[in-house]
Amino acid sequence: MTEALAQGTGRLHAEDVSFAYLGAATAALRHVDLDVAPGEVVLITGASGCGKSTLALALCGLIPSRVHGELRGRVTFGGRPLSGLKPYEAAQLVGMVFQNPNLQLINQTVVSEVAFGPENLALPQPEIAARVEWCLSVTGMAGMRRASVVTLSGGQKQRTAIAATLAMRPRVLVLDEPLSDLDPVGAQEVLGTLRRLAAEEGTGVVIIEHRVDEVAPWADRVVLMDGGRVVLDQPPRAAWADRGPWLATGVGMPDTVRLAHALPELFPTQLPLSVEEATAALRDTWFATALAAAAAERARREPAAVPAPAPGPPVLSWDGVSVTFDGKPAVDDVTLAVGEGEWVALIGANGSGKSTLTGLTVGLGTPSRGTVAFRGQPVRPGKVFDHAAQVALLLQAADDMLFETTVLKELEFGFRFRARPPQPVLDVPEAIEFFGFAGREQDSPWELSQGGRQRLALAALLVGAPGVLVLDEPTTGQDADHMRAFLRLLDRVRARTGITIVTVTHDIRGLASRSARVVLLGEGRVRRDGPTREVFARPEELARWGVLAPPLARLQQDLTGPTTDVLLDVEELAAAALAHRPGVLAP
16 A cells, blocks of 8 residues: 555645646635545535636646646645645545546446546456445446446436546545536435445545535535635534625525525524425424415415417427437427427436437437427428527537637627627627626637636527527536526526527526426426426425425425425515515505
């Protein structure tokens, strides 16, 4: 055993770490101090571009040995600098799961990917087999061991990357946006696995994530970054007790915490970090009675709130569509129509067929049965260029859509390709301003954070005037401020053009909740299709197909029992409860 591996029970420590990428004018990290103890789960969050991913690279020893630039300070494990270790030694101490799993997966099948690391350590075959079985089991990929990696959904690739990293048995696991491509149920399963690794194996876990609602109940500490610095490092309840740093950085807080801040009298002892904690605190208060009264009032005022179908023929339609991969149905006899000007969200577990279904709208893939049509005209498989000017598809892996040398050239190409009379959705100067690229026009797209590259790909689609926006996980890597800006943009685009929007999303709390209509997919079929507030009022059915209802929806169900619809905004929920508080005349 090497000296590095002998120190495998030590602490991971970043001491006064600053780092500037080669040729960069400003530092990505500034005087960062961070400790991760054995068995500790640390959540690191912050606005897009604040330095989280750079810190992850530094923590696993890839800076400056593999990612070049100027490093000051040091990162150590068990007192020894990680940058002095060979890659295979460092990987057994600090394992890294990258933000984009496509950059990490190199083998043909799931099982060969997970076995690759232990095989390169020349471990005995029984040990390799045991590690592979355990890693596939804890990540929920055991049933897909023989699957080809290229056929996996984004979430399945994420699970495979986690399994392959775990197979090296690192003492600290650093995960950069591990939930970005995972469905909500799958995310909780992965988080539960990480918590067990921490508790039972003493593994330190660092989770860099924007989806703080889902991570909050599992974390021992919360670290908030801004401008390359650590501005807050506290246990979760203390971290969110003061809203100031979160409002200042534009980073979101869990909905249950926001509700507690909105109604502090109902949470006198501690902030709730989960739906279960919020339910326990609110069950015997006036709040539960008020919610039931508000729900009854809505039912009387808004009976059968089913939106009227859009007039005329649908803009997009799938008629009896099936798609098969490796002999298994990815989409199974789907009939679905989207009307002109609608905003529809497709939700479902990883592998439920969402991306396959939307890719067909521009000719990506060939149905084994059925027809896909745009404004009544069949979409021709393989003719992507012909369809792309009418249906703007943002791929789940948005990096694959960027190819120009600067931000400005990327936007100008999109404008030349997509511009249609009489008026573009956005021209290039508007896109630069709105998406926050002012001053970065001449930067390479690869100098942007992943969230920044996602915004750039979306901006390049929006310049011009496509007839339909089809967005596959468009909020991956976006912080709360950029999420709100993105939602405002969609509202603005719809108001200006009446454009039709179809989104594939795991962001149940944000993006899906803002759409007017939700389509739930399960095992390749449509399982529920209706108004958003009504679909999210069915948490048991959603869970059956791998989706967790938003926290506020689950809270309302827990407090009032089954209802026909739910409120999905903290301020709206608090106002409705206050309006129906006992002693207050109902409106």
